[in-house]
Amino acid sequence: MSRSVVILGSQWGDEGKGKIVDLLAHEADAVVRFQGGHNAGHTLVVGGEKTVLHVIPSGVLTKRARNLIGNGVVVAPRALIDEVRGLEEKGIEVRSRLGISPACPAILGCHEALDRVRERSRGKKAIGTTGRGIGPAYEDKASRLGLRLADLADADRLEQKLGGVIDYYNFLLTRYYEADPVDGARIADEAAEMGAELRPMFADVTGELHEMRRAGKALLFEGAQGSLLDIDHGTYPFVTSSNTTVGGVMTGTGVGPGDIDYVLGITKAYTTRVGSGPFPTELHDADGRMMAERGVEFGATTGRPRRCGWLDAVALKRMVRINGVTGLCITKLDVLDAFERVRICVEYDGVEGFPVGAEEWERATPIYEDMPGWDGSTQGLTDQNKLPAEARAYLERLEELIEAPVHMLSTGPERDAHVILQHPFSG
Template sequence: MAQSVVILGTQWGDEGKGKIVDLLAHEADAVVRFQGGHNAGHTLVVGGRKTVLHVIPSGVLTDRARCLIGNGVVVAPHALIEEIRGLEANGIEVRPRLGISPACPAILGCHEALDRAKERSRGKKAIGTTGRGIGPAYEDKASRLGLRLADLADPARLADKLDAVIDYHNFLLTRYYDADPVDGQQIADDAARQGEELKPMFADVTGELHDLRRAGRAILFEGAQGSLLDIDHGTYPFVTSSNTTVGGVMTGAGVGPGDIDYVLGITKAYATRVGSGPFPTELDDADGRMMAERGVEFGATTGRPRRCGWLDAVALKRMVRINGITGLCITKLDVLDAFDRVRICVDYEGVDGFPVGAEEWSRARPVYEDMPGWDGDTQGLTDADKLPAAACAYLDRLEELIEAPVHMLSTGPERDANVILRHPFG
């Protein structure tokens, strides 16, 4: 029986992780975020009511799970506090159940200003960031310049460290990016107030996780974005600033490889991408538009329309291997119900080996294998025996191509719209 389960996206994000985390969180004693920031969004639909979470783990909508934010997450204090207050306004108790690592890097107003200035300067080569300061905060972390949440909660440390950060960022903003400077005193005042509000929720997240493990408790690690956006293994430089693959669990939460029992990869039955960057199977035709319409493909955090295309088994197989995927959950299978023909990319032309960056990815031309569509409606199904035969054939072929089993299907946005072939927690 699995005790610790990791949920990861295997594509470019937006695979439907939030719903699956919410489903499995009811079996967990703790749900943990370990990387990324509030540029991610997990959409949950429970009882017809939609909730979008950005930093707080999806287990907050359960009755018992401890919600933990590990040191690998970059935290914008104002965004986290706003999210907490929004949940509380809807009658959801948050603060007693939320534990935040004080080692989380803090995203300040200067990071957000710098993020937006960088994107503007790139022009047509813009990466497509959300402008929320994620990248600059990770840059400051790597350069050992950035502040942590612990610094915000200590007035003496905040005063000692913040001036250098503001001076450096304002130099870049005004002298390099020709942008307006930020108000350092306003940032300092905001940071002190936010640090005071967050301090009661500080926790030794790593220590708690090891105690839970020793006690035999169920732990769910919740990934953000998707594996093809990993800073090391994705379509660089059109990636996020953190490790979205399974290695991020170890560094971002402080656990070891032996503390992970099962890795669930979330995969759409087709593929989508938000923002810029290569996308070999992208469709700019009626099929792509029908996918977007049927799948309601708009970003949970940004509202940006998602680009759509056929499932890419070449990239998926690579992510299965990198993450040591135990089993897959295929989401939005019902979106393909309307297609007379479904396609799977089984190879690339134009590149030698697997692409290592955007330049190689942009030359990759998909080689498709066509399969018949299915005459049936899969939306809302919970019984595997009721799946159309052609849909089963599609899933069987996918398993052969990527060398990993399908353990779950998500057949709609509601929490109970699933076909569970093998439960990750056993």
């Protein structure tokens, strides 16, 4: 019986991971975030009430699961505390159920300032970051310059380390970007305050996970963003700053490859992307506008409109292989209910092999295979036998193209709007 399940986005993010994590979290003893920061957003709809989570694992909305934030996550202390307090205002107990690795890199005000200034300086070549300091914090982690949450909770260490970081960033901001400096004293005061509030929630996340695994507990690892935004395997440089693919689970929590039993790839029935970067199947016509309207395609964290296009089976197959996907969960199939014709990109023209960077991706011209749409609604279905024949044919063709089975369908935003063909926790 599968006990450790990884949930990953298989496209450019916004595939509907939050709802699926929430659904499966009811059978998990722990839900774990392993990469990214508060630039991610998972929207959950329970009992008609919408909750958007950014850093706190989606298991917080269950009464059972322990919620863990691994060392691979970059944490903005103020944003995390605000998220905790917002959930507490809804009557949700958080602090006793949340464990945070003190090894998480801290996102400070200087990171946010540099992120925003740098994006503005790029002009038309802007990557499309959220301006929340994610990239600079990961840069500091790699250069061994940055502070960890443990440093914020130790007054002596904070004083020793923070001054040099502030000096470095103010040099960049004022001398290179000709921007205003950050207020080091304010950042220091807030860092100390937030460190003290977070310290009671510090936990040996790696140790907990190995003990839970040893005890046969059910573990759920929750990915943020999508695989095509992976720093190594995505549409570089229009990517995020972490490994959004399955390797990030190991480095971001300390579990081993043998501790993963099942990988669920969350896949939208079409394709969307937020921000800049190549997107071979992007639509600029009435079909694209209809996808956006029917799918309510706006970013959970940023509110930015998502670009829409047909499903890209070439990119999806690559991400399925990289992640070792066991099964797919197809989301938002109902958005395609209104189309007389649906299309799948089955090949790229204009490039040799799989694109390795943005320049190659920009040259990739999609070659489509057309399939008939279906007469009938798939919204809210809970029985696979009630799927229109053409919708089933679409899913079967997708399975053939990407060489992976569809194990779940999400047929609406509510928790109970789904079809499970094979349960990830039951093998």
